Amino acid sequence: MDYPRREQTYDAETLLGSGLIFQGWVLAKEGATVRPYIRLNSKKYYLKINLSRPDVIRRVLNEESKGHPRLYCGFRAAVPLNSDTCFFGFENNKCDYDTMQIFIEGSLKIIEGHDGWLFLDNDTNQSVEQFTGKLLLDWREKRAWYDYLDSLSKLAEEYLSAHSVLIAPSKEMVMSDYYPHRKGSTTPVEQVEKLADKKHNVVHPVKRMQASKDRVFRVCDTHWTHKGAQCGLLAALEVLGLDTVAVASLFSDDKFREVVRAGDLGNKIFPRRTARELIPNGISYRQWVHYDNHLPNMGRVLITQNKEALVSAKCLIFGSSSSYTMLDYVSRIFSEVIFVHSAGNIDVTILNQVRPNYLLAQTNGRFVIRAPIVGYRLEDEIEKKWAGLNDKEREEIIVSQGQWIEKWSKDTQLEYSYPLIIFFSVQNT
Incomplete structure (x- = not known):
């Protein structure tokens, strides 16, 4: 199995939509019929062995890859996931062998x-x-x-x-x-x-x-x-x-x-x-x-x-x-x-x-x-928070402050000006 690798990062939209890519290779004994699969919940998704893998022929069999009868020993497929757990395995002589369990962890442990x-x-x-x-x-x-x-x-x-x-x-x-x-x-x-x-x-x-x-x-x-x-x-x-x-x-x-x-x-x-x-x-x-x-x-x-x-x-x-x-x-x-x-x-x-x-x-x-x-x-907290914002976030906040000043100048006196003064003193530095 080449992919997926441990600790790879994906977004949920990709996993649910286009799916997780499974790539690897199979070299079965002569005459054996081996079918790799992904088992997700109660369904099995078979991975077609139709990918040319000259690297496998050279490194594993130590043979010349050109024209080799077992050259097409690789698989690659994207399987959409709807669960945080799936299994990779092989079917051989109508028996299933789960060989790997794959977990998708969120950004926070729950x-x-x-x-x-x-x-x-x-x-x-x-x-x-x-x-x-x-x-x-x-x-x-x-x-x-x-x-x-x-x-x-x-x-x-x-x-x-x-x-x-x-x-x-x-x-x-x-x-x-x-x-x-x-x-x-x-x-x-x-x-x-x-x-x-x-x-x-x-x-x-x-x-x-x-x-x-x-x-x-x-x-x-x-x-x-x-x-x-x-x-x-x-x-x-x-x-x-x-x-x-x-x-x-x-x-x-x-x-x-x-x-x-x-x-x-x-x-x-x-x-x-x-x-x-x-x-x-x-x-x-x-x-x-x-x-x-x-x-x-x-x-x-x-x-x-x-x-x-x-x-x-x-x-x-x-x-x-x-x-x-x-x-x-x-x-x-x-x-x-x-x-x-x-x-x-x-x-x-x-x-x-x-x-x-x-x-x-x-x-x-x-x-x-x-x-x-x-x-x-509060002034120290605002200064720290302001320093951590990107340019777009800063611009949005500055615009909102201007809207509040305009509203206040029409509606009332700046009775609680302290937070506003803090914000602008930090922003101007």
Whole structure:
């Protein structure tokens, strides 16, 4: 077998469309009828031996290839794949001999749990080791967590802001019935819960989400569903002192529609895996966006304004990827929402600029092996992110910033100019 070779890289479109190329050669004993094949699921695809291979005749038989009776001993064919596993083998005297198993691995290693549920595997945060209790926080990291929680609590008191620390549970913590590994006696996130004082207002709503009648996580994604985000947000709002009955009533008439989506896990395996999911119908935080710097992930800043919101107040969120789903809800609760994608790290300069009524730090359960910090600098994050963008990405973002300036100059004063000033000071350097 010449091809495929170990560790070759392909895109899914090629594998599903034109197919994977299988090339090799066969030299059978005289009189034998050998037929190479690819076995894919329950089907066999025979590979015709009709390719001239003078190199084989010279090197294997050590004979002159020109005019040799066994010159056409090679095969080459492209077989479209619809599975991540296939077999290469030979049929001889009506018997099949599988000689090679071929695996197609996605760009991310995935655990397939029960009933098709997908989970992270071998990720940088070592999710499996955290869940099984093999990876725990040492005394230094526990101290770092306590210092973070204590500093945040004091800052909130100084700025007269109600605050909460929301840890979005890892998928395996909530959907453990579908997860193939057994939970350890304790985990890093449970260590954080144990060391936190009551004044630290840590919320990790695992039991609340497990008790929900709605599906709270996506089948092919690491993130919670919109219903899961609402469940987690309500738990945090209780700590913030809001009337959660009134808030829940605000969402009681929400309509949902069914879509088929792959997600961050389903998109990174082969073949691409999808599942049916429910998303809000006609409701999106985008309709209230007042500013968006459009930077990918860390360093992104979003501001929403909604005069018809339930509460006339400012809410500042230092959040992570799970916060985006919450924005569809939180933008209807608070008249002003300032979201900074920082994974729970706190930029005191922004806190001083905004002086929110409510402060929410949000991180994801699998991130807790590294404590967030108070003393984070958004400016440094934007500078790093800007340096990593290509020319096309930079141009698109610069154009979007110009559109926001034009909109703001017509609609309102630049009350929250700090993120915008940071962006342009970085971009101009």
